[in-house]
Amino acid sequence: MALIVHVTEDEYREMLFESNKSIGSHTGYSAGEKLGQSKQLTRKRQSLISTHDALIEIQGQYRDALLELMDAIERGATPSSMEKKARGVFEKFFTKAFAKGVSEERGVPPSRVIRGLTPADKQWIGRAVAREMGYFRPFMQKVQDGTESWVGPRIDMYKDLLEGVYGAGKISGLSRESLLYWTGPRDKEKCPSCEYLVKHNPYTTSTLPTTPRAGLTRCLFNCRDWLTVRKATPAEVESTLRQRSVAQHVTQLERLMRPKRSKR
Numbered sequence: 001m002a003l004i005v006h007v008t009e010d011e012y013r014e015m016l017f018e019s020n021k022s023i024g025s026h027t028g029y030s031a032g033e034k035l036g037q038s039k040q041l042t043r044k045r046q047s048l049i050s051t052h053d054a055l056i057e058i059q060g061q062y063r064d065a066l067l068e069l070m071d072a073i074e075r076g077a078t079p080s081s082m083e084k085k086a087r088g089v090f091e092k093f094f095t096k097a098f099a100k101g102v103s104e105e106r107g108v109p110p111s112r113v114i115r116g117l118t119p120a121d122k123q124w125i126g127r128a129v130a131r132e133m134g135y136f137r138p139f140m141q142k143v144q145d146g147t148e149s150w151v152g153p154r155i156d157m158y159k160d161l162l163e164g165v166y167g168a169g170k171i172s173g174l175s176r177e178s179l180l181y182w183t184g185p186r187d188k189e190k191c192p193s194c195e196y197l198v199k200h201n202p203y204t205t206s207t208l209p210t211t212p213r214a215g216l217t218r219c220l221f222n223c224r225d226w227l228t229v230r231k232a233t234p235a236e237v238e239s240t241l242r243q244r245s246v247a248q249h250v251t252q253l254e255r256l257m258r259p260k261r262s263k264r
Contacts, residue, residue: 003167003212004227005045005183012230015041032181032201035228041183045226054110055100055166062093063159070143070151079140086136090129097162098125101169113169121172128165132158132215160221164214171227174205179232179240182212184225193217193256194225200249204240209249216253 007015015038019029022037035041069086073079098121099113106113117125136158142148171180182197184190190198194217197209210216212223232240 003163004170004229005041006229007041007044009230011040011044012228029186030198030201032183032198032228033186035181035183036185036225041228055097055162058093058096058100059159059162062089062097062162063155065089065093066155066158069140070155073140073143079137079144082140083133083137086140087129087133090132090136091125093162094125094129094165097165098169098172101166101171102173103169105170105173113173118172124168124172125165128168128214132161157221160213161215164211164221167211167214167227171205171208171211174229175231176205177232177234177237178205178229179203179236180205180208181228181230182225183228184212189224191218191223193253194219194223196252196256197225197249200244202240204237207241207244207246207249209246209253216250216257218257 012035016031016034018040019034019037029037066089069082069089072082095114095117096110099110099117102108102113102121103110139148139154143151148154174180179202181201182194182203184194184198186198197217203209208227211227212225213221215221217223
């Protein structure tokens with residue numbers, strides 16, 4: 001289902017009203033959790049296409065490129081000799097997925113988006129590539145040593161990661177007068193990272209630290225949550241900007257990942 005759901009101000013208020021009726025006077029629910037209880041929002045989300053054919057095509061090309069790297073290592077290439085090429089693969093396809101997300105929000109071709117990437121966009125992509133290379137280096141070493149028995153599944157995890165990169169592009173393509181709510185079900189399956197993100201709603205496009213299935217939450221690529229987006233007034237955006245910075249959110253999310261960090 002859709003990673004991002006746009007709602008109007010009227011829809012937003014109707015969804016909160018609907019949720020308040022279903023959960024009664026319970027005051028422990030944040031706006032994001034209340035939205036997660038809305039059947040109206042669930043229906044709207046289910047009606048949207050979550051992953052477009054163009055993104056699926058990018059994911060397939062990315063998977064093939066990573067498998068070529070693995071094949072080269074299995075045929076004798078060293079991880080150190082392949083590191084530059086691996087980084088290039090990450091940069092190429094992260095940029096493509098990011099640009100695809102931006103283009104869908106702004107209605108312009110991805111090629112035009114790539115030519116006009118902002119310094120902030122390039123910095124985000126660079127940080128994401130650096131983070132994933134930190135996982136990929138030991139993975140390449142294990143493939144060379146013959147101790148990695150899950151090459152296919154691990155490559156599929158990298159492929160799935162592009163959906164989060166695509167989501168980050170969609171966030172970058174949003175109007176700056178937007179408020180974003182980390183939204184999802186409130187149950188025992190919710191991971192500590194998503195609980196934290198729901199608790200600190202709402203976010204602006206510049207304070208949102210990650211997107212669902214981008215790999216920075218404990219649930220990694222199995223995240224069930226999504227982002228609900230509504231247009232906000234300048235005063236609402238300014239008030240939200242005065243809350244925690246993106247760096248503070250990222251630091252807390254990284255701390256929540258440490259106790260049980262999954263390899264990929």
